[in-house]
Amino acid sequence: MRVFSAEDIDRSLDFPSLVDALSEAMRGGFIAPARHHHEIERAGEKPAIQLLMPAWTESASRAGLYLGAKIVNVFPGNSARDLPTVMGTYVLQSGRTGATLAALDGTRLTHWRTAAASALAARHLARADAERLLVVGAGALAPYLARAHASQRSYKAIAVWNRTHESARRVAEALQAQGLPAVAREDLESAVAEADVISCATLTTAPLIEGRWLKPGQHLDLVGAFTLAMREADDEALRRARIFVDTEAACTEGGDVAIGLASGAIARADVVATLPALCRGAKGRRSADEITLFKSIGAAIEDLAAAMLVWRKTGGADP
Structure with missing residues (x-):
């Protein structure tokens, strides 16, 4: 499994390529169910929230067989710990075997894909x-x-x-x-x-x-x-x-x-x-x-398309 930091993502992506990748993903072959929203009770502070945003490519997708999910944690109590309130990780997996290919900085990936959309x-x-x-x-x-x-x-x-x-x-x-x-x-x-x-x-x-x-x-x-x-x-x-x-x-x-x-x-x-x-x-x-x-x-489709582009631009092969 490879790990991509925020700096790795910055070095890997450019907006012309990412905008084109999102356009291709939006035209079809990607599936994204409704995101999951879970409240987590924490004694002495406001409840935390975990968001799960899965997506995958269809069997006949020209984009290759990929599966992925962004995990976003919102912990209001972190402001008192001098830590970011929102933290996220993206997990990119093979849509053929389910094997984990990479973990990517979820916050930086979100910046790129949101702006590209x-x-x-x-x-x-x-x-x-x-x-x-x-x-x-x-x-x-x-x-x-x-x-x-x-x-x-x-x-x-x-x-x-x-x-x-x-x-x-x-x-x-x-x-x-x-x-x-x-x-x-x-x-x-x-x-x-x-x-x-x-x-x-x-x-x-x-x-x-x-x-x-x-x-x-x-x-x-x-x-x-x-x-x-x-x-x-x-x-x-x-x-x-x-x-x-x-x-x-x-x-x-x-x-x-x-x-x-x-x-x-x-x-x-x-x-x-x-x-x-x-x-x-x-x-x-x-x-x-x-x-x-x-x-x-x-949209989770945007996250998956962006993660796939990082994977490919750094030499990763389609599963």
């Missing part, structure tokens, strides 16, 4: 002539989102906004060091007005993106807000956009779209298609002027 959606939904990208949020995912989106469009400017401007500045400087035209912005409304693509990855509980700010032709990518207590865009943004989701689960899980559906702000018919449907030929952007919106909550 957003870039894949933008491939179908953003205007071909998009030149200005805005990244909202300056957390660990922000630089991955910027690099992933930049792999699909030739952006002349990349803006980064965060409530704490110093954090946005640090992300922008890191992107500059990688050759990207990034700058930190202090005013969110004006940054939104100037952007062609807006990619949000925050944990906000109150909407940051107001629908009245949006202009014709923009694409809005919503990656954060992973619980029903969070949201990144308001109801007006949902109503003004043609809505796409990574999976059907985004209609009941996570913020934004699920909240809009539950409140009646939007109807189920307003959700046009999933990412797999887009990859199989469903109509994405219809005109240069329409506003498109993509909501991502994550």
